[in-house]
Amino acid sequence: MTKIPPDLLPEGFRDILPPYAASAARVTRAMLDVLASHGYARIAPSMVEFEETMAARSGGTMRNRLLRFSDPVSGHTLALRGDITVQVGRIATSLLSDAVRPLRLSYRGSVLRLRAAPLRPEREITQLGAELIGNDGVAAASEVVSVAIEALEAAGVKDIIVDLTLPDLTEILAQSALPLPADQIDAVRGELDMKDAGGLSALGADAYLPLLAATGAFDTAIEKLQNFDATGVLASRIAGLRDIAQRLAGRAAITLDPTERHGFEYQSWFGFTLFAKGYSAALGRGGTYAIARPGGTHEVATGFSLYPDPLTGTERGEAENKRLFLPLGTDAAKAARLRAEGWITVAALDLDDTAKRLNCGHILSNGRAQALE
Numbered sequence: 001m002t003k004i005p006p007d008l009l010p011e012g013f014r015d016i017l018p019p020y021a022a023s024a025a026r027v028t029r030a031m032l033d034v035l036a037s038h039g040y041a042r043i044a045p046s047m048v049e050f051e052e053t054m055a056a057r058s059g060g061t062m063r064n065r066l067l068r069f070s071d072p073v074s075g076h077t078l079a080l081r082g083d084i085t086v087q088v089g090r091i092a093t094s095l096l097s098d099a100v101r102p103l104r105l106s107y108r109g110s111v112l113r114l115r116a117a118p119l120r121p122e123r124e125i126t127q128l129g130a131e132l133i134g135n136d137g138v139a140a141a142s143e144v145v146s147v148a149i150e151a152l153e154a155a156g157v158k159d160i161i162v163d164l165t166l167p168d169l170t171e172i173l174a175q176s177a178l179p180l181p182a183d184q185i186d187a188v189r190g191e192l193d194m195k196d197a198g199g200l201s202a203l204g205a206d207a208y209l210p211l212l213a214a215t216g217a218f219d220t221a222i223e224k225l226q227n228f229d230a231t232g233v234l235a236s237r238i239a240g241l242r243d244i245a246q247r248l249a250g251r252a253a254i255t256l257d258p259t260e261r262h263g264f265e266y267q268s269w270f271g272f273t274l275f276a277k278g279y280s281a282a283l284g285r286g287g288t289y290a291i292a293r294p295g296g297t298h299e300v301a302t303g304f305s306l307y308p309d310p311l312t313g314t315e316r317g318e319a320e321n322k323r324l325f326l327p328l329g330t331d332a333a334k335a336a337r338l339r340a341e342g343w344i345t346v347a348a349l350d351l352d353d354t355a356k357r358l359n360c361g362h363i364l365s366n367g368r369a370q371a372l373e
Contacts, residue, residue: 012116012123016312024126024312028108030154031128031308038147040106040130045087047109051079057086057292059266067112080112084127085305089291092133093299101134119281122309129286131303136288138240140302141270142247144286148274148304149251152283155311159277160252164218164244165260166237167267167287169211177233178207192259211259218245221256237269244270272304279310321361324369325354334367343369 009015016024036042055063066079081087084107092103108128116123130147132140149160166172170189174180180188188208191199200208214224222245226238245254263285264271271287286304293299324343326335328351335345346358355363355372362369 010123012113012121014122014124020312024309027155027308027311028126028128031151031306032106032108034151034154035106035130035147038104038130038143038150040104040132040147042106042108043088043091044109045081045084045091045107048078048080049087049090050074051077053090054079054081054086057090058083062086065114067114081109082111082113083305084109084111085129085131085303088131088303089133089301092131092301093291093293097293102140103133104130105133106130117281120307125307126309127305128308129284129303129305131301133291133301134299136268136270136290136300136302138243141240141288142244144302144304145244145248145272146251148284148286148306149248151306152274152276155308157276157283157311161255161275161277162248162252163255163257163260163273163275164241165256165264165271165273165287166234166241166258166269167261167264167271168269169234169237169258170208172233172237173208175233177229177231178205180205189261193261195259215257215259216255218254218256221258225256225258240270268300270302274304274306281307281310283307283310321359323358323360323362325358325360325363327364328353330364334364338364338369 032042051066051068055066062082065082067082068077068079070076071078088105088107092099092105096103106129108126111125111127113123113125130144132144145162149162152160170185170192174185174188184203184205187203188200188205191203191205192208192211195212197209197212200206210224210228214221214228222238222241225234229235229238241256248254260271260273263273263282264287267287267289269288272285273282274284275282284304284306286302288300288302290298291301322342322344324338324345326345326347328348330347335347339345343362346360360372362371
């Protein structure tokens, strides 16, 4: 076996160095402050859970994406979390089961992927989000999307695009309006997600083809979806989408892709994805869903997850270099006052230390901070 170099990390993992670590902290703090201002209380779920229960809570969709290992203490298989949303659901229905609803919770932490995604080569990803437990109506959905937009704006993101979808569209249509055999629903859903007209025709599902055209700018796409819904089975969902889009007017560009399913495996009637110009991958997604409770019952919820790693180093405006070099012998009380004023003080330890070498933008001279030329 080839010897592993002592400074090599596994594929998909990285160390974050200055100034990017500080930038990442500022980005996540700005986002978390927005969530807190809207009443979302912070929680910090465990990094590790029993693999069996974590996979079960995700409806089985995560089982093959979890990094697992054997626990020498319990003898059970444990898993490093791949998604914090399911952990929030566990906490809400156990430790916080008696808390007043709607219950607003927020979180921030690292999640691990067994394999990297094509557009995201990292396997350790920062996930930050909010969950509104106990309500999945239009008002809850509108609040959640609005808060997600505000959080991205606080991190300096501009030209935000919100793509709306109906995750359970195929199931609703297959029940009565456009009946499908039970064993064909997954296949039709997959072809719709892939936007494969030929695949739909091969399945004998030509009646679903008009849905492929009901995409794009919201106002145009929603009219096409309305015209498609001859039986009115989608009436309440279409009305909900219109209401949400109206409440978001002027906040972001709104688009519609009612057949989008990727990333919405456990969402119910509503879902959304957040994009922004200048970023190749989605910056977040969310929607409505149900949390399994003990005893076989379920509790509705609405939430979102943001993935802020691509935003590191892109905060609004360039941060001024507030590092202030303190020459040898600087009075400690003076240094404390400068830090209270917002300076980052870097004290000289010997005569070889200089402001330039220690990456300082200012130097203390004659009792005042002076910018370096």
